[in-house]
Amino acid sequence: MAETTAGIESLGDLRGKRVLVRSDLNVPLDGTTITDDGRIRASVPTITQLSDAGARVVVTAHLGRPKGAPDPAYSLEPVAGRLSELLGRPVAFATDTVGASASETVAGLEDGDVALLENVRFNDGETSKDDQVRGAFADQLAQLADTFVSDGFGVVHRKQASVYDVALRLPSAMGGLVAAEVDVLRRLTEEPERPYVVVLGGSKVSDKLGVIDNLIDKADKLLIGGGMVFTFLKAQGHEVGKSLLEADQLDTCNRYLSEAADRGVEIVLPTDVVVDTAFPSGDREPQPSVVPASEIPADALGLDIGPESAAAFAAALADARTVFWNGPMGVFETDAFAGGTRAVAQALTEIDGLSVVGGGDSAAAVRQLGFDEAAFGHISTGGGASLEFLEGKELPGIAVLERG
Numbered sequence: 001m002a003e004t005t006a007g008i009e010s011l012g013d014l015r016g017k018r019v020l021v022r023s024d025l026n027v028p029l030d031g032t033t034i035t036d037d038g039r040i041r042a043s044v045p046t047i048t049q050l051s052d053a054g055a056r057v058v059v060t061a062h063l064g065r066p067k068g069a070p071d072p073a074y075s076l077e078p079v080a081g082r083l084s085e086l087l088g089r090p091v092a093f094a095t096d097t098v099g100a101s102a103s104e105t106v107a108g109l110e111d112g113d114v115a116l117l118e119n120v121r122f123n124d125g126e127t128s129k130d131d132q133v134r135g136a137f138a139d140q141l142a143q144l145a146d147t148f149v150s151d152g153f154g155v156v157h158r159k160q161a162s163v164y165d166v167a168l169r170l171p172s173a174m175g176g177l178v179a180a181e182v183d184v185l186r187r188l189t190e191e192p193e194r195p196y197v198v199v200l201g202g203s204k205v206s207d208k209l210g211v212i213d214n215l216i217d218k219a220d221k222l223l224i225g226g227g228m229v230f231t232f233l234k235a236q237g238h239e240v241g242k243s244l245l246e247a248d249q250l251d252t253c254n255r256y257l258s259e260a261a262d263r264g265v266e267i268v269l270p271t272d273v274v275v276d277t278a279f280p281s282g283d284r285e286p287q288p289s290v291v292p293a294s295e296i297p298a299d300a301l302g303l304d305i306g307p308e309s310a311a312a313f314a315a316a317l318a319d320a321r322t323v324f325w326n327g328p329m330g331v332f333e334t335d336a337f338a339g340g341t342r343a344v345a346q347a348l349t350e351i352d353g354l355s356v357v358g359g360g361d362s363a364a365a366v367r368q369l370g371f372d373e374a375a376f377g378h379i380s381t382g383g384g385a386s387l388e389f390l391e392g393k394e395l396p397g398i399a400v401l402e403r404g
Contacts, residue, residue, distance in 0.1 A: 006173050006401070008049060011147050015054030016111055020145035021047060021175065022397075023083035024152035024381055025079045025116075028364075032078045036367055037085055037086075039154065040079060040379045044086050046151045046175040051089070056109040058144055059083075059116045060097065060162050061152065068124030070096075078230045080116045091116050097123055098140035103333065106144050117144075137253055138165030151175025153182075154359070154382035156397030157389075163397040172402050179383065183380045185389045193321040193353055194220055199313070199344055201226025201385070202327030202361065205249045210391030221266045221320075223313050225305045225329035225340055229274050230258070232269055238294045241275070244300040250278030261265050267315050269293065274330065274337055279303070286336040303337040304330025310343035319348040326358030326387060332365045343345060349375035359383035 011019075023043040028035045031330065044215075050057045065075040077093055084091040090117040094105040105115045112123035120126050125137025138161040143146075148170040149319040155163050156178060166172075174182075188196075200208050205228045216222065224232055234240050235253035260267045274288050277299055290306045291297065305313070310329070317323060325348060329340030345366055348355040355376050357363055360383025365372065373379055380386045389395060 001383040005241060007179055008149060008173050010228035011171060017055050017147055018058060018106060018145045019055040019149055020058045020060060021048050021146050022148045022152045023059050023061045024154035026063050032284055036364060037082055038363060039381050040082055041086060042177055046177055047270055051112045051114055055322060057114040058106055060120050062121040063119050066119060067120050070122045075118050076116060094118055102144060115252055120162045134161045135165050137161045138169055140345055141166050142169040142322060145170060148172040149175045149402055150305040150397055151177045153178045153385055157385040157395045159396040164400050168402045172401055181380060187354060188324050188356060195320050196322040197317055197320040199325040200224040200327050201329045203227035203244055205231045207247050211387055214390060214392045216259055216265055219265060220315055223268045223269060224292040225270060226327045230302055233293055239296060241296040241298050243296060249321050252391050267351040269389045270305040270309035272308045273302040274306055275302050280331055286334055305340035307339060310340045314343050314347040318333045321349055321353035322350055323351055324358060326362055328361050328365050342369050345369060345371050358386045
């Protein structure tokens with residue numbers, strides 16, 4: 001990827017200009033209540049910068065996975081209210097994306113005003129695989145603006161109308177959030193300061209194959225937890241009971257263990273795990289117990305790394321100068337199985353160097369477990385985009401800006 005991409009300053013004087021901003025406002029909702037506003041807060045600096053510059057800011061974003069048609073359950077209206085609170089200024093809300101309400105709302109903006117369009121995925125052209133269909137929708141979006149700013153890092157790995165095609169139609173620039181994300185991720189892949197430790201968790205080995213392939217020769221240590229660890233344990237010949245297992249990845253795990261040994265990379269697996277006989281549910285109290293990782297009972301499933309392993313992971317992180325963490329160590333949503341994730345998060349706050357939380361469930365865990373976000377070097381807003389960057393893949397939403 002190119003080393004530099006034009007920022008907002010490259011767009012010149014924006015006073016009176018209509019600026020379409022692609023933000024990532026895909027936040028979890030409980031009905032109409034936002035349960036984690038982290039992505040909204042992350043979008044505020046760029047929107048504020050544009051508003052303060054006198055631009056007429058038109059924000060577009062998605063929420064959830066509607067099927068290309070309006071669905072009240074995925075309306076961005078609650079987000080407009082929260083965005084207004086965080087900006088400290090009114091945010092006009094258009095009840096459609098490219099229809100009459102959007103046109104009227106944008107036409108009514110004064111210099112410095114901000115508007116949010118309804119969920120861009122209410123239009124089937126947004127995610128269409130057909131270039132012409134997607135392009136036709138991008139044409140409609142482009143008519144609402146004079147320039148485009150890409151600031152939704154969580155979607156830059158998607159070749160979608162509001163991410164990719166609009167950038168082909170308007171003078172475009174990278175927003176501050178995306179620029180910061182790209183800068184940090186490059187520091188993880190291009191001559192990272194050592195020791196460099198990668199911590200991977202989450203449910204599936206298959207979700208992390210590309211990251212392991214690309215980082216196994218860059219990292220000094222690789223710590224493995226979460227549901228994915230049981231495939232590694234099984235590959236070592238251990239029984240894993242009812243734990244999550246990807247049998248088709250056993251050979252892959254063995255290959256990683258062998259490659260790491262050949263390259264002098266230390267792979268750290270848990271030596272103990274927290275198990276229960278059933279996955280946590282609302283109608284049953286957890287019944288956790290700690291067992292050796294090599295002795296998981298046949299009727300049990302692993303739901304967290306154990307306390308001995310949590311301490312070992314923290315010790316492995318203690319002298320790190322660069323850390324990337326993606327994926328919780330267990331079912332952190334239930335306190336009985338949150339200890340491993342909490343220990344890793346705490347260790348990252350004590351890093352003397354760059355600590356990066358790779359978005360997604362890891363970022364959610366940091367907030368749910370009550371950590372001060374400022375204690376981490378960087379918390380990514382895009383789990384999937386972060387992983388694809390670290391896999392060495394081209395991200396369409398970045399590539400289109402770099403090509404100009």
